[in-house]
Amino acid sequence: MEIDRRTLLQAAGLTLGAAALGAPALAQSSREPLRIGMLFPRTGDLALLGIAQANGALIAIDMANDAGGINGRKIEVVNADAPTPNAAVSEATRLISSENVKILVGSYASAIASSVVGVAERSDIIHWEVGAIADSLTQRGFKNVFRTCATAGQTGQVGFDFALNYLFPKLSLTEKTAKIALVHEDSEFGSTVAKSLTARANELGLSFATYAYAKDTNDLSPVVLKVRDAGTDVLLSVQYINDAVLFWRQARQLGLNVKAHIGLGAGHFQDSFPKAVGADADGVFISGPPLDLNPAGLTSEGAALAEQFYSRYQKKFGEKASSVAMLGFAGTIMLTHFVLPNVKDPDSSEAIRAAALAVDKPVGSTPAGWGVKFNPPGPNGGQNERSFWIIRQWQSGVLQTIYPEQLAAVKPIMLPLPEWANR
Amino acid sequence: MDIFLQLLLSGLLLGGVYGLLSLGLTLVFGVTRIVNFAHGEFVMLGMYLTYFLWQLGFDPYLAAPVVFFACFAVGVVTQHLLLRKTLTMPHLVQVFVTLGISVVMQAGAQLLFTSNFYFVRPSYGNAMVEIGNIRLPLTTIIAAVLALIGTALVHLFLKKTHTGAAIRATAQDPYAANVVGIEIKTVYAVTFGVGIGCAGLAGALLAPIYPVYPTVGLAYSLISFVVVVLGGLGSLPGALIGGLVVGLLETFSAYYISPEAKEATYFTIFIIVLLLRPAGLLGLRGSETMGANH
Numbered sequence: 001m002e003i004d005r006r007t008l009l010q011a012a013g014l015t016l017g018a019a020a021l022g023a024p025a026l027a028q029s030s031r032e033p034l035r036i037g038m039l040f041p042r043t044g045d046l047a048l049l050g051i052a053q054a055n056g057a058l059i060a061i062d063m064a065n066d067a068g069g070i071n072g073r074k075i076e077v078v079n080a081d082a083p084t085p086n087a088a089v090s091e092a093t094r095l096i097s098s099e100n101v102k103i104l105v106g107s108y109a110s111a112i113a114s115s116v117v118g119v120a121e122r123s124d125i126i127h128w129e130v131g132a133i134a135d136s137l138t139q140r141g142f143k144n145v146f147r148t149c150a151t152a153g154q155t156g157q158v159g160f161d162f163a164l165n166y167l168f169p170k171l172s173l174t175e176k177t178a179k180i181a182l183v184h185e186d187s188e189f190g191s192t193v194a195k196s197l198t199a200r201a202n203e204l205g206l207s208f209a210t211y212a213y214a215k216d217t218n219d220l221s222p223v224v225l226k227v228r229d230a231g232t233d234v235l236l237s238v239q240y241i242n243d244a245v246l247f248w249r250q251a252r253q254l255g256l257n258v259k260a261h262i263g264l265g266a267g268h269f270q271d272s273f274p275k276a277v278g279a280d281a282d283g284v285f286i287s288g289p290p291l292d293l294n295p296a297g298l299t300s301e302g303a304a305l306a307e308q309f310y311s312r313y314q315k316k317f318g319e320k321a322s323s324v325a326m327l328g329f330a331g332t333i334m335l336t337h338f339v340l341p342n343v344k345d346p347d348s349s350e351a352i353r354a355a356a357l358a359v360d361k362p363v364g365s366t367p368a369g370w371g372v373k374f375n376p377p378g379p380n381g382g383q384n385e386r387s388f389w390i391i392r393q394w395q396s397g398v399l400q401t402i403y404p405e406q407l408a409a410v411k412p413i414m415l416p417l418p419e420w421a422n423r
Numbered sequence: 424m425d426i427f428l429q430l431l432l433s434g435l436l437l438g439g440v441y442g443l444l445s446l447g448l449t450l451v452f453g454v455t456r457i458v459n460f461a462h463g464e465f466v467m468l469g470m471y472l473t474y475f476l477w478q479l480g481f482d483p484y485l486a487a488p489v490v491f492f493a494c495f496a497v498g499v500v501t502q503h504l505l506l507r508k509t510l511t512m513p514h515l516v517q518v519f520v521t522l523g524i525s526v527v528m529q530a531g532a533q534l535l536f537t538s539n540f541y542f543v544r545p546s547y548g549n550a551m552v553e554i555g556n557i558r559l560p561l562t563t564i565i566a567a568v569l570a571l572i573g574t575a576l577v578h579l580f581l582k583k584t585h586t587g588a589a590i591r592a593t594a595q596d597p598y599a600a601n602v603v604g605i606e607i608k609t610v611y612a613v614t615f616g617v618g619i620g621c622a623g624l625a626g627a628l629l630a631p632i633y634p635v636y637p638t639v640g641l642a643y644s645l646i647s648f649v650v651v652v653l654g655g656l657g658s659l660p661g662a663l664i665g666g667l668v669v670g671l672l673e674t675f676s677a678y679y680i681s682p683e684a685k686e687a688t689y690f691t692i693f694i695i696v697l698l699l700r701p702a703g704l705l706g707l708r709g710s711e712t713m714g715a716n717h
Contacts, residue, residue, distance in 0.1 A: 045538065186683055213682035216642045218440070218633070219670075221433045222677035222685075225426065241540055245634060253551055253560050254429075276542040276634060 033076035034069075034346050036061070037095035039106035039116060044083030049324045050108040053131045054079075056321065056328025057105055059312050064336040071341060082107060085115040092119040102347055103128055105332055108324070110134035110152075117145045126352050130331025131324070135192070138375075138383040144349060146356055146374055148331035149289065150387040152189075156196030158287050158389045159236055159264045160204055162403050166391075170415055171259050173233055180208035181227045181258075183247065184238035184265070185215035193238045193264055208236075215240055220247045221254060228256040238265040245276040252280060252420045259416035260285065262391070269323070274397045280423070281394040283414030285402065289323040290330075290368040290390045292399075297406035298364045305333060306367030330368035334359075334384075338372050361386070369407050425556045430674050432559055438670025439567025442663035443628060444643055445650040446573060447621030453657030454594040454614040457506060457517050461525035462647055463640025465619050468528065469494055469626020470543075470635035471536060477543045477630070484565065487627040494623025495616040502615035507608065525640070532637035543630040566628040573624065574663050577617070581659075590614055594657075653693055655706025664704055668692070 038057060041050035061075050069075060078099045082088035088107065095101045096119070103126045107113045113132035120127035121142045129137060129147040138147050168178060182197055184190040194210065201208060209230055211223050224247065227235065235258040239247060244267025250256075262285040267273060269288045274281035295303040309329050313321040321329070335356075340346060343355040361372040363386055371386030391403035393412055400410045448462045459465075469490050476486035501524065509517045550561040581587040592600040593610045601607050626635075633639070646669070654665025669689050676688035696704060 048538065211682060213677070214686060217673075217682075217685075218642075218646070219433065219437045219673065219677075220682075222430065222674055223682050225429065225678060226682075229426070242634060242636075245540075245542070249549070250560075252549055254558055272540045272542075272634075276540065276544070278544065 031073060033074045034340075035076050035078055035099065035101045037078045037080060037092070037099065037101035037104045039080045039082050039088065039091060039095065039104055039112075040108050041083045041112060042079075042081040046083065046109050046112075050082075052322055052324045053108045053328035055317055056309075056313065056325030056330075057130060057332040058328075059309055059316065060329050060332035060336050062312065062316070063308060063333070064340075070336065070343075070346065073346070075336070082112050082116070085111050088112045088115045089119055092116045093123075096120075096123045096125050102126070102349065103335070103352065105130060105335070107132055108328075110137065113137055117142055120144050124349050126349050126356075128331065128335050131327045135196075138380050141377075141381065143353065143377050143381065146382045146384070148334050148370075148372075148384050148387060149327050149368075150370075150389050151383070152192050153196040153199075154387075154389055155193050155238075155264050155287055156198070156200040158391060158403075159197055159262055160200045160206065162285070162287075162391045163234055163236070163260075163262065164204060164206070166403055166405070167234060167260050167415075170412075171233070173259075175204075175206055179231055179233045180206065180236065181230060181232040181234075182208055182210045182236045182238075183223060183227060184210070184212055185240060185243055186212040187215055189240075190215070190238045190265065197236065197238075197264070213243075215243050217243065217246070220250050223247070224250045224254045224256050227258075228254060232256075233259045235261045237261065237263050237268070239263065239267040240265060241267040241270055241272050241276075244268050244273060248277050248280060248284075252423075255420055257417070257419045261417065262287065269392070269399065274394060279397075282396060283394065283417045285391050285393050285412075286399065287389045287391055289327050290370070290401070290407070291321070291323040291326050291392075292401055292409055293367075293369050293390075293407040294401065294409045297404075297408075298367070298369060299362065302365045302367055302369070305337070309333075309367050326368055330366045330370060334366060334372050338365075369404075426678070429557045430678055431671070432557060434671035434674030435667060436559060436563045436567045436670070437674060438667035439570045439663075440563065440629065440632075440666070441646055441650050441670050442666030443566060443570030443573060443625045444622075445647040445654070445662040445666055446570070446577065446659065447618040447625065448647045449651045449654070449657055449659060449662040450577060450621065451615055451618035452651070453659075454590055455506075455510075455611050456514075457521065457615075458514075459618070460518065460521040460644065461528060461640075462622055463642070463644030464525045464528035464532075465494060465497070465622035465640075466626040466629070466643045467532060467635060467637070467640040468497065469623030470630045470633075470639065471532065471541070471626075472623065473627040473630040474541045474543050474635055477545070483543050483545055483627060483631050487569075487624055490627040491620045491624045494626075495620035497623075498616035498619025499612045501619070502612045506615065507611070510611065525644075529637050529640065536637065538637055540634040540636045542634050545631055548631055560632075562631040566632065569628055570625075570663065570666075573621065574659055577621065578659050580617075586610075586613060649689070649693060651703075653696055653703055655703030658703070658705040661703055661705035668704075 040054040041047055061077055065074050078101055080091040080095055082091050104120055105128045108131040110132040113129050117127050121144050127145050133152045135151045135153045184194045213223055264287045269286040338359045339356045343351050345351045356374055359372045363371040365371050373386050375381050375383045375385055392399040393402045395413050402408050402412050451459050472490045473483050473486050477483055505520055509520050552559045589605045589610050593607050597607050650665040650669055654661030672689040673685045677685040
């Protein structure tokens with residue numbers, strides 16, 4: 001940055017003025033709004049969910065401002081649109097250099113987040129990630145990156161832990177006898193999740209069969225037949241919506257009967273899934289971000305925040321909050337509720353970083369059921385180690401929380417899944 | 424043995440669906456020499472039309488003829504407004520015009536229908552035909568059978584009708600056809616219309632099987648090009664045979680080798696066929712540069 005003489009004189013004047021006025025000037029500056037940049041994809045392919053996440057984050061800001069701001073300073077949101085990684089870099093740069101924001105909140109998609117964190121790190125600005133799940137984001141050794149949500153790798157953890165601790169006893173299966181199959185599409189997404197599943201299975205000493213395929217396929221009958229002929233009890237799948245629908249339709253057509261099906265990918269938790277397969281969706285488990293948790297499983301603070309979130313979101317946007325919006329809210333409320341009030345000088349990223357690392361809240365403290373404890377700089381630094389995915393189940397076309405049990409709102413149905421001939 | 428028969432029949436049905444998808448593409452190329460990169464988008468259009476007609480209470484198979492004629496009209500208008508002017512221009516211009524149409528249609532669909540997935544779900548959507556231990560979905564059987572009938576009908580139309588004769592004459596030599604009094608502009612418009620009608624029809628028959636969304640055409644374009652080039656550009660029976668070959672290769676390699684290997688398998692066969700027969704299985708020699716039917 002070039003500094004011309006005029007800026008220099010202004011700066012000098014301000015410094016002198018501040019020095020002359022002393023304490024009152026500081027009080028003045030502390031009443032100025034605290035500027036936070038909100039960088040999400042608001043146009044393009046990712047817009048639908050990007051905007052939902054930004055809306056969730058906005059509720060957290062509203063709540064902080066309605067309560068009088070952060071130590072008396074209101075939060076001023078500066079919105080930016082990041083539909084692509086390139087746009088994300090230029091918008092992040094603009095927010096930092098022209099808009100003078102001290103914290104970036106974003107960004108829903110991992111591709112967007114990966115390019116933003118570089119800019120934030122260079123400019124020594126905090127990047128507060130609420131929705132991108134690629135594990136690599138917090139593995140680059142950046143000191144300014146904090147991630148509030150769980151990662152793609154944790155999908156494997158919840159998938160197998162759920163199968164082992166919850167399904168097996170209910171289905172009278174054991175680690176030795178159960179036949180588990182993993183079916184996944186072979187793009188980076190499916191392969192990453194599959195890798196994390198394999199890692200977790202190895203830790204637990206479980207064995208399973210894997211079937212990978214390309215997601216743009218028009219026919220999955222060979223895969224369905226293989227899974228069927230292997231006598232599979234528990235099916236884990238990592239699929240996008242297109243192949244999820246095709247697979248489940250062909251499972252019915254070819255008579256693939258499993259005792260339980262856990263969809264760990266992006267396909268099964270969208271409303272499109274029951275729209276496409278109708279009542280056949282019922283009984284399928286999905287893993288994903290927390291929503292509609294049993295308040296009894298939250299701390300009183302977490303439950304109160306959850307109640308406010310759902311009602312404020314409904315009022316402001318005229319629709320029920322989605323799990324993507326919940327990610328936005330849960331992440332941002334950690335910043336505004338648990339971190340910023342303890343920061344002496346919110347204009348210093350060093351101070352914000354120290355305050356964030358000092359937070360220690362038990363599981364259940366946030367509306368997502370998560371606690372808050374960020375890993376110190378080092379391996380996976382900045383990752384919230386108390387976030388996790390949950391398991392929900394389609395019941396009459398609606399997702400209901402099932403696992404972890406203390407957060408479950410209802411009992412599971414169709415366990416084991418009835419054979420297709422009887423449905 | 425059951426598995427083998429199941430795979431064989433599934434593969435043939437999938438191949439029939441691919442043949443159906445490719446019919447319009449090969450027809451348009453055979454006559455007008457236009458490689459229609461927007462082919463998949465017209466299939467998408469057919470799927471959306473079927474979806475909305477189904478929402479209005481039409482059975483998808485009753486909607487299919489309506490979709491065919493609607494797409495025929497869209498094809499004639501598109502040809503008249505956009506492609507007519509490019510007939511005498513270099514191939515590259517036509518390529519970019521059809522690519523442009525494809526981009527506009529995709530973006531338009533995204534704008535009008537959002538990027539949501541839509542599904543046509545008739546009551547018989549899950550109905551199965553069972554022969555012993557072999558189970559085949561009814562909707563796929565219908566699509567494959569109609570692909571056969573469609574190919575036969577278009578073939579008869581070209582061989583037995585006056586318009587068909589004019590189309591074939593124009594395909595062989597536009598200049599001579601013009602000299603003997605054939606309105607080649609009309610011929611091009613009708614051919615493009617029929618080709619787009621076939622694409623729309625394929626969309627209508629696929630709608631009960633696959634979901635529709637704005638970018639669904641991309642995958643269909645790719646598979647149609649593979650099928651058509653394998654079978655012989657411009658050859659109608661070639662499209663059907665190319666479709667069956669790809670369908671069988673996909674199904675068998677996915678089961679016996681690995682589901683991940685199926686594209687590698689059919690592209691390997693594809694390359695070998697093109698090395699040995701550059702014009703494709705049923706294409707005439709030299710048609711890789713001139714087009715078939717010469």
